[in-house]
Amino acid sequence: MYAYDQYDQAMVDARVAEFRDQTARRLAGQLTEDQFKPLRLMNGLYLQLHAYMLRVAIPYGTLSGRQMRMLAHIARKYDRDYGHFTTRQNIQYNWIRLADAPDILADLASVEMHAIQTSGNCIRNISSDQYAGVSADEVTDPRPLAELLRQWSSFHPEFTYLPRKFKICVIASEQDRAAMRLHDIGIELVKKDGEIGARIFVGGGMGRTPMVAPEIRDFVPFGQVVSYLEACLRVYNRYGRRDNKYKARIKILVHELGADEYRARVEQEFAQMKTLGLDPPLAELERIAAHFAPPPYETGLSDAIDLSDRDFAQWVSTQVKPHKVPGYAIVNISLKPIGGIPGDASSAQIDLMADLAERYSFDELRVTHAQNIVLAHVRKADLPALWKALEGADLATANLDLISDIIACPGLDYCSLANARSIPVAQKIAQRFADVGRQQELGELKLKISGCINACGHHHAGNIGILGVDRKGVENYQLLLGGSGAEDVALGQITGPGFDEDGIVDAVEKATDVYLANRTEGERFVDTFRRIGMAPFKEALYA
């Protein structure tokens, strides 16, 4: 894991002091709310329906037990004893008092954490693959570059007042577990002629105009990634639309210019920028990479797991994934108990996960974009004890990538932008499919719910997506089918007229029935949809 040096710590401490001063000026009336808004947003502080919401950065989703415990402490001391893990691999708290915010940032800084640029029209938290460093299929660990980019993007003077927010994702394997091409910039680390570099995609995103990012460059050498990204951002900062908030993301610029023209402008800028010495030396990437060296794995461990307990066996088959080192496994902890709120965890659960990480996983945890937690290095021999401990805290739900492993935005229960509630719909669907056997029969089925067109719940990328809209004052839910945020990235298609709250649950069930009736051996829901198309689903839904 990355550890701050004196420079990093001094920067974060300065940020706390700066925000303390800004908050004091706001509370004293020296700053208007309009002037204060961009400042608080750049520290992750939103004014929501009922209170301030604070979003804390978890860079590329990785954190230590000590940091995790601090998240529990904040939930306990400043909020209502729980936090919400987000699709940006962050955590947010829903009931924060403005006057407490500087103290919370100071608490975070004491464990090398912050809320810098978790909101605002700037470069946001860099996301990455939750299996980084432990999956066999990666060309290198993507996190060192993600950390390098975290530093580069922090307090970037030119790119802090962009037309709109800006999200970057770094992965390093062909399998995409991070929805890379649905980011403003998606980076896939690749090997070319023995050299590692970055394949760059620009202009993806969800929201009201979903787009899959086109490839803008097939290879940027490691030593020029920063200057190439500076060129990408500068073209956006200068030419991105500012006349309409809903057309201000870079995807609209790339779409309106065309990928070729955007690329040409970037290349022109890059030709000049790469000569300016903007890129840190490779030694800096190596310094960071040393922090991500593999932990001291034991050798000679057995791969055997006693699966005689049926519940344990079910959990292992669903939640545990192969690790590249013999005798170890990757464990996914579900934050999606049936009937719960997707991504929520109590401070007691957060503390317990921190303890378990310390005991069983080299003191490290990861947050996934699907709002679950990963312990990446668990000895297979420890799996039964780990499972027992999770089970006692309602954290042993076996539903990874199954229909009840739902991504949902906070929706109208919390969010001032939402048109409809997301959480109750997620709860009802999970209850309808509560039977584990039934979920496993359905197999991989990613269901994602957004409470408005801004698509924070990634509904465009769901195998089944649900979009809540307001229809003449009544909540109404549209159904989308066939989306994917993985390496087979695709945007879902709307089935037709929407449904009411109970109707959408029935509609989801009908869609799964069509799948079960039509699937061939080994086909996932999304495969069957791609093969048979929308018509049979429509027929069943609107008969």
Place this chain on the structure above:
Amino acid sequence: MPELHSLRDGGEAAELPAVTLEAFAGQSNATAVRIEPGEDARELLPHLDRIALVEVNFPSFGDGRGYSAARILREAGYAGELRAVGDVLVDQIRHMVRCGFDSFAPDQPLDSALVEAVLGRFPGAYQKTVDGIVPIWAKRHGVSHG
């Protein structure tokens, strides 16, 4: 007339009427020019040696195009005065300085003590820009900074 804050050596600032970018092209004796957010700062590059003052207008503080304009001018070697005007707020000044601005004439007057505080607050910077600050990565590795 907005109050002027200058960070230039000796605190001297040009007292010149700045013309629009469009007018500048036709006035070979003009030495001060004002650019608006949608205008291309690169149009000034052939004339940098005769310019003493570039004003960059920020009609609204949230419109960040002027940051790129400033950096482009400095990267091209412009050494004259670079002034941010318009809706310029004290909490933006440090980023502006990092992009090459060295004077400010905001619509709303700035509190000098606060300007000093915000400019002194951060102990370093992660990026190399045009302000001469040695970036943190260079300090870590003793990279010479040219």
